Amino acid sequence: MEIKPTTQGVLIYVTMAVYLQAFIVSLLGRRKVGHALYLIGFVVAAVSWGYRWYHVGHVPLQNLFEVFLFLGMIYPLSLFCRRVLRVGGYTADMMIGVIVLFPAGFVFSARPQQLPPALQSWLFTPHVAVYMMSYILMAKATVQAVCQLIGLNPKPGEDILAPEQATYRMIYAGFPLLTLGLILGSYWGKQAWGDYWAWDPKELWSLVSWLAFLIYFHFRYMFGKKHPNINSVLAILGMVAIIITLLWVNLSKLFPGMHSYA
Amino acid sequence: MNRFKREIMWAALVLIIALTVLSIYGAFIGAERAQAFFNSIPSAVFWALFGLALVAGLIAFRRLIRVPGLLLMHAGCILVLIGGALGSEKGYKAAGNERVREGWMTIYEGQRSNQAKVEKKIPLFNISVDFAGSLDRRIIPESLRQEFTKQQMTLSQKAVAWISQAQRSWVIADEPNQYFIRREGVKLKVYDFVREMKELPFSIKLNDFRMEYYDYEAPYLEIEVTGSQLQRIPAEIGQQLDLGGELGTAKIVRKFERFKMSLEDGKQVAFEDPHGNPMPALEIEITSPAGEVTRRYAFSLMPGFGHSQSGPKLTYVKPTGGMVSDYISELEVIDKDGKVVAKKDIEVNHPLQYAGYRFYQSSYDQEGGRYTVLQVVSDTGVMVVFAGYWAICVGVVWHMWLRHLFKKIGGKTQTHGN
Numbered sequence: 001m002e003i004k005p006t007t008q009g010v011l012i013y014v015t016m017a018v019y020l021q022a023f024i025v026s027l028l029g030r031r032k033v034g035h036a037l038y039l040i041g042f043v044v045a046a047v048s049w050g051y052r053w054y055h056v057g058h059v060p061l062q063n064l065f066e067v068f069l070f071l072g073m074i075y076p077l078s079l080f081c082r083r084v085l086r087v088g089g090y091t092a093d094m095m096i097g098v099i100v101l102f103p104a105g106f107v108f109s110a111r112p113q114q115l116p117p118a119l120q121s122w123l124f125t126p127h128v129a130v131y132m133m134s135y136i137l138m139a140k141a142t143v144q145a146v147c148q149l150i151g152l153n154p155k156p157g158e159d160i161l162a163p164e165q166a167t168y169r170m171i172y173a174g175f176p177l178l179t180l181g182l183i184l185g186s187y188w189g190k191q192a193w194g195d196y197w198a199w200d201p202k203e204l205w206s207l208v209s210w211l212a213f214l215i216y217f218h219f220r221y222m223f224g225k226k227h228p229n230i231n232s233v234l235a236i237l238g239m240v241a242i243i244i245t246l247l248w249v250n251l252s253k254l255f256p257g258m259h260s261y262a
Numbered sequence: 263m264n265r266f267k268r269e270i271m272w273a274a275l276v277l278i279i280a281l282t283v284l285s286i287y288g289a290f291i292g293a294e295r296a297q298a299f300f301n302s303i304p305s306a307v308f309w310a311l312f313g314l315a316l317v318a319g320l321i322a323f324r325r326l327i328r329v330p331g332l333l334l335m336h337a338g339c340i341l342v343l344i345g346g347a348l349g350s351e352k353g354y355k356a357a358g359n360e361r362v363r364e365g366w367m368t369i370y371e372g373q374r375s376n377q378a379k380v381e382k383k384i385p386l387f388n389i390s391v392d393f394a395g396s397l398d399r400r401i402i403p404e405s406l407r408q409e410f411t412k413q414q415m416t417l418s419q420k421a422v423a424w425i426s427q428a429q430r431s432w433v434i435a436d437e438p439n440q441y442f443i444r445r446e447g448v449k450l451k452v453y454d455f456v457r458e459m460k461e462l463p464f465s466i467k468l469n470d471f472r473m474e475y476y477d478y479e480a481p482y483l484e485i486e487v488t489g490s491q492l493q494r495i496p497a498e499i500g501q502q503l504d505l506g507g508e509l510g511t512a513k514i515v516r517k518f519e520r521f522k523m524s525l526e527d528g529k530q531v532a533f534e535d536p537h538g539n540p541m542p543a544l545e546i547e548i549t550s551p552a553g554e555v556t557r558r559y560a561f562s563l564m565p566g567f568g569h570s571q572s573g574p575k576l577t578y579v580k581p582t583g584g585m586v587s588d589y590i591s592e593l594e595v596i597d598k599d600g601k602v603v604a605k606k607d608i609e610v611n612h613p614l615q616y617a618g619y620r621f622y623q624s625s626y627d628q629e630g631g632r633y634t635v636l637q638v639v640s641d642t643g644v645m646v647v648f649a650g651y652w653a654i655c656v657g658v659v660w661h662m663w664l665r666h667l668f669k670k671i672g673g674k675t676q677t678h679g680n
């Protein structure tokens with residue numbers, strides 16, 4: 001945990017603050033103002049990413065700090081899901097924006113990093129970036145699944161999908177990215193360690209996340225919308241697996257005698 | 263859906279759920295045991311069933327053949343399973359594949375070799391005793407010795423044990439034999455640990471091994487001058503700085519890596535002790551405007567030591583060495599006739615590929631950098647797996663994204679998301 005007293009840091013914190021305001025204002029029913037604030041937040045996020053680009057002189061997608069900075073520009077994705085895919089959760093996205101900027105603002109160092117030899121690969125950035133984007137989409141799917149479970153349906157006038165269908169559509173959008181992340185990781189393993197699959201815990205958990213969505217797809221194919229609650233629970237379990245994958249290195253300390261990998 | 267299709271779908275669902283549960287189990291037991299687990303005979307049966315279910319699905323559901331995305335995804339999974347089976351240890355045995363599956367080569371600079379060291383573990387016996395925690399130590403427990411005796415294999419008093427990287431296993435070396443011991447729950451599995459040399463059909467020559475480092479900040483001396491200002495000079499002998507006002511000038515006169523002090527004739531004398539512990543230090547002479555000279559020391563490992571004395575604060579900052587950015591082995595592949603047939607400077611992430619083998623930078627001579635250690639892996643099955651990867655990726659992206667995009671652009675209404 002560190003605070004960044006730099007221009008870059010200030011840009012990040014301003015984005016977070018504006019997104020948070022947008023979120024609160026939207027929750028209070030002032031949709032128009034919320035939308036405007038969200039747009040302003042996005043502009044600051046874009047300036048922040050552009051500033052980084054100018055500062056380091058290459059496309060800033062080369063380390064985790066930069067990837068999270070990139071994800072902070074969630075607005076277009078959010079708008080795409082809302083307008084084109086007709087999936088709700090627009091307000092919740094503002095909060096997701098705050099959450100993804102948190103690691104950039106407080107956890108990862110903004111210093112251009114010196115990568116150890118194993119991480120010097122063109123695969124590093126796409127592998128991480130693709131995973132992060134799929135996580136955002138799956139998080140949106142989870143929001144929809146929760147809406148389905150608690151019976152939170154869109155208001156009659158709104159042109160958006162019912163939560164059950166919206167969950168399916170979000171997973172449809174996120175699954176290709178999850179698949180790419182897994183396969184790029186595996187391909188990288190072959191380049192770096194000589195084996196495309198080493199059965200280590202982190203790998204296995206990422207496989208579990210992927211399989212969870214396969215279960216969702218095949219179950220939904222078999223039963224359609226006959227068991228909407230089970231569909232939703234399966235989608236949420238997928239997200240739980242993703243979170244465990246992300247935090248496994250830390251979680252594994254709870255289990256004595258187990259070794260952990262980065 | 264007719265009954266046959268329904269049963270296939272149930273089988274698919276059950277198999278995918280089973281794989282999920284097994285993967286979670288695998289994540290808890292650690293990589294080494296998980297690898298053994300997923301390569302065991304029962305697992306092989308499971309993988310075969312999985313492949314069969316996929317094939318049955320392709321036969322029973324016409325949509326899986328007709329819809330290109332669905333076909334690519336499911337067929338891709340079959341390819342991954344086939345490729346994985348071909349490349350597995352059992353696959354090598356079944357196919358009579360004599361190639362070096364995985365091995366290590368040590369090659370000195372300027373020399374060539376076609377010898378790969380291969381490690382094999384041959385199961386000997388199991389012991390159902392819980393050696394709680396003892397695998398973490400280098401001491402061989404008496405009960406293990408007794409068990410060896412019971413099996414008519416004695417461990418001499420000279421036998422030494424070390425813990426392997428994966429923590430849950432041990433290697434016991436007892437000339438001329440070596441044993442590999444792994445804990446699995448309350449059981450210890452004992453293996454004969456054989457290292458044998460295998461020959462490759464060509465040899466590898468190491469022209470040069472080198473390491474490259476990131477640039478790093480050079481060591482410097484930080485001096486507090488008048489008005490609590492901080493100034494820096496490079497930590498080199500002869501560097502000096504005007505401290506301003508009453509303080510005079512500071513000059514670095516000596517540099518130590520292993521600083522020691524001794525008493526000679528009642529005077530303290532600083533010297534470099536080649537056998538001492540690392541203690542980087544600088545000796546600084548401060549000359550006052552009146553010409554009075556004081557001698558001061560600054561230690562990078564003890565910042566602030568001596569700050570309390572009168573005079574300016576001196577801090578020796580010595581960033582620990584630059585990080586390694588690359589390990590590079592310049593390799594040549596030489597065939598039976600002595601001709602150079604391939605050449606590559608390999609680094610981590612950039613292996614050399616030749617005739618179905620890949621050579622990876624694995625380790626090196628930590629003392630002198632005179633030799634390199636390469637990992638040799640044969641590529642059997644890998645291309646099949648990668649073909650499967652391509653099929654799955656293209657299938658998923660087409661089926662879930664592009665198909666709809668093109669439909670939209672084509673002006674048709676969207677059909678997914680029923």
Ligand code: HEM
Nearest residue numbers: 214217221270271274277312315316319323325332335339
């Ligand atoms: C184990 C045997 C399997 C069988 C029998 C099977 C069969 C099926 C069937 C019949 C469908 C419905 C297709 C349709 O929309 O008409 C389907 C969908 C799907 N399958 Fe499989 N599958 C199996 C395993 C897998 C595996 C290992 C994958 C991994 C890539 C996979 C990926 C998918 C996906 C992503 C869908 C969803 C497509 C959608 O919802 O539109 N399946 N599967």
